[in-house]
Amino acid sequence: MEKKKSPLKLLLEWVGREKYWMYLSILLSLISGLCTMIPYYGIYRLMEAVYNNTFTTEFVMKDAALIFGSILIRFILFGASGVASHKGAYRALYKVRCMVVDHMAKVPLGALNERSTGEIKTVLNEDIEKLELFLAHNMPELVCYLVGPIVVFIYLLTVNVPLALISLIPLVLALAVMGCMFAGASGMMGRANKSVANLNSVMVEYISGMKLIKAYNMGSKSFQKFSAAVQEENSVWNQMSKKMGPFYAAFIVVIECGMLLMIPLGGMFFLKGSITASIFLLFAFVGSMYLTEIRPLQELGSSFAQVLAGVTKTEEILNISTFEGGTDFPDKHDIELRNVRFSYDGKTDVLEHCNLKVDDGERMALVGRSGAGKSTVIELISRFYDVQEGEVLIGGKNVKDINYETLLQNVAIVFQKTFLTRDSVIENIRMGTNATLKEVRAAAKEAQIDNFIMSLPNGYDTKVGSFSSRFSGGEKQRIAIARAILKNAPILILDEATSAADPENQVEIDKAIENLCKGKTVIIVAHRLSALKMCHRIAVVEHHTITSVGFHEKVRKENDYYNHAWTDYETARNMSYQLEGGTKNA
Numbered sequence: 001m002e003k004k005k006s007p008l009k010l011l012l013e014w015v016g017r018e019k020y021w022m023y024l025s026i027l028l029s030l031i032s033g034l035c036t037m038i039p040y041y042g043i044y045r046l047m048e049a050v051y052n053n054t055f056t057t058e059f060v061m062k063d064a065a066l067i068f069g070s071i072l073i074r075f076i077l078f079g080a081s082g083v084a085s086h087k088g089a090y091r092a093l094y095k096v097r098c099m100v101v102d103h104m105a106k107v108p109l110g111a112l113n114e115r116s117t118g119e120i121k122t123v124l125n126e127d128i129e130k131l132e133l134f135l136a137h138n139m140p141e142l143v144c145y146l147v148g149p150i151v152v153f154i155y156l157l158t159v160n161v162p163l164a165l166i167s168l169i170p171l172v173l174a175l176a177v178m179g180c181m182f183a184g185a186s187g188m189m190g191r192a193n194k195s196v197a198n199l200n201s202v203m204v205e206y207i208s209g210m211k212l213i214k215a216y217n218m219g220s221k222s223f224q225k226f227s228a229a230v231q232e233e234n235s236v237w238n239q240m241s242k243k244m245g246p247f248y249a250a251f252i253v254v255i256e257c258g259m260l261l262m263i264p265l266g267g268m269f270f271l272k273g274s275i276t277a278s279i280f281l282l283f284a285f286v287g288s289m290y291l292t293e294i295r296p297l298q299e300l301g302s303s304f305a306q307v308l309a310g311v312t313k314t315e316e317i318l319n320i321s322t323f324e325g326g327t328d329f330p331d332k333h334d335i336e337l338r339n340v341r342f343s344y345d346g347k348t349d350v351l352e353h354c355n356l357k358v359d360d361g362e363r364m365a366l367v368g369r370s371g372a373g374k375s376t377v378i379e380l381i382s383r384f385y386d387v388q389e390g391e392v393l394i395g396g397k398n399v400k401d402i403n404y405e406t407l408l409q410n411v412a413i414v415f416q417k418t419f420l421t422r423d424s425v426i427e428n429i430r431m432g433t434n435a436t437l438k439e440v441r442a443a444a445k446e447a448q449i450d451n452f453i454m455s456l457p458n459g460y461d462t463k464v465g466s467f468s469s470r471f472s473g474g475e476k477q478r479i480a481i482a483r484a485i486l487k488n489a490p491i492l493i494l495d496e497a498t499s500a501a502d503p504e505n506q507v508e509i510d511k512a513i514e515n516l517c518k519g520k521t522v523i524i525v526a527h528r529l530s531a532l533k534m535c536h537r538i539a540v541v542e543h544h545t546i547t548s549v550g551f552h553e554k555v556r557k558e559n560d561y562y563n564h565a566w567t568d569y570e571t572a573r574n575m576s577y578q579l580e581g582g583t584k585n586a
């Protein structure tokens with residue numbers, strides 16, 4: 001089994017060459033930390049001069065220059081370290097974000113669907129952003145705050161070993177307090193991170209469901225999930241502050257109490273004659289104060305815990321396995337489901353013993369009650385999920401053996417709900433391809449949407465989402481059809497593609513779909529039986545499988561569900577209603 005890498009090691013691997021900026025920053029920070037010692041040394045020299053009567057103006061000027069110079073150099077180096085660390089950190093952030101987004105594009109959609117949008121947003125936004133805090137601030141600060149006191153301690157050791165060791169007592173106590181604090185907080189940190197991720201999820205849901213919330217006049221209070229998530233987050237952080245507060249206060253007190261030891265003990269050493277007055281004063285001032293430099297380390301601790309949790313979450317996304325390898329897309333485009341069993345949760349089978357054969361160039365309709373498994377069938381063909389048993393074949397090849405990217409390139413899907421990105425109309429049709437305006441317009445013409453687009457203020461350059469260019473459901477659907485026409489994939493899946501059709505654009509959408517389907521193998525999820533007019537054969541999905549396949553009359557004869565559904569559809573079509581002054585067909 002491969003050994004799990006530490007979050008820090010992982011992070012350095014992800015950032016690649018940018019880590020050299022981090023190393024430079026740490027080096028500058030280290031030298032800056034070394035400079036911490038110089039002012040203390042300067043003070044000691046002053047005290048020695050007073051004690052030895054060598055105190056002159058020239059000496060004071062030189063010593064002051066040494067102290068101020070070292071402080072100045074220390075801050076310049078610390079600033080330069082910050083510049084290097086920020087440069088590296090922002091490049092690293094960009095790299096990690098691109099890496100996660102690239103990976104997400106390669107993982108099966110099913111695996112992403114299992115995670116909420118909010119959870120993914122938290123990783124992409126907050127968790128990765130925390131890396132900036134770590135790389136740009138925490139790492140160089142850690143070095144600087146540690147190196148200073150270490151160097152001063154070494155210097156104190158050279159002056160007097162027993163007193164130098166005594167000066168460490170506050171540190172030992174402070175470390176013990178810090179240990180207790182982390183032991184107490186470790187359980188809560190996970191809960192705190194979870195509550196933030198949950199709040200994000202709920203917030204995304206809240207914003208996307210704004211229409212519904214307004215329609216039903218649900219304020220934030222009545223949207224219980226939202227207020228519960230806010231309260232949970234509040235309560236976790238409150239509990240955390242309460243639990244950490246006393247430890248935090250104890251840490252500060254302990255680290256500041258060096259004088260309580262150094263003055264009486266140093267005094268005793270001096271009175272006994274084992275140290276000179278200047279050494280006593282050095283320990284009384286420097287020996288009792290130098291550890292306070294590590295005070296900010298305590299804040300770094302909690303920040304580290306959050307960063308490492310963020311790295312772990314990012315790793316979880318990067319660990320979702322992608323479909324690698326595989327052969328080219330087959331030349332023949334018939335589709336077959338052979339004895340398929342599939343379950344989303346591994347417990348309840350949505351499909352079992354399911355068989356279906358769609359010939360190359362055929363148009364097959366999937367009909368069935370809501371929840372029967374129609375969309376599941378198409379998700380298996382486009383390999384959003386893998387079957388648990390049996391096979392899904394295209395051109396006789398198992399989809400698992402076809403290169404995933406090639407599979408996605410050769411299957412076009414028009415979903416029930418069209419998603420338009422916040423980009424120009426042309427980019428919404430191109431979808432990342434290099435198609436020329438001429439090619440895009442040709443596709444849009446076939447999709448019966450060119451005239452509408454040309455009537456927009458900026459034609460194909462009109463930004464989707466700007467106030468003047470809100471699209472109706474039917475218009476969006478025809479843009480989606482134009483996308484699919486431009487993609488020109490040999491296999492086409494239409495999931496309720498006519499759902500947004502109203503009487504005015506029904507004819508246009510029908511024409512667009514007819515153009516789109518030419519020469520393709522097509523599977524249409526026909527929730528409305530009016531969609532059957534463009535299909536050759538019908539497959540009925542019911543009882544977790546496909547029970548009938550064939551032409552309309554045959555399926556009607558052998559399948560009760562379809563027979564009833566068709567009768568209801570015909571009744572509805574011929575239904576007449578009373579208008580003032582006459583009778584009309586619906």
Ligand SMILES: Nc1ncnc2c1ncn2[C@@H]1O[C@H](COP(=O)(O)OP(=O)(O)OP(=O)(O)O)[C@@H](O)[C@H]1O
Pocket residue numbers: 113344345350368369370371372373374375376377527
């Ligand atoms: N991501 C999922 N996780 C778990 N269960 C799911 C998931 N998607 C669908 N299901 C379940 O699988 C079953 C089949 O759903 P599917 O969406 O395939 O039905 P459908 O025939 O397309 O329904 P409709 O006509 O209402 O769209 C349903 O019971 C549904 O609740």
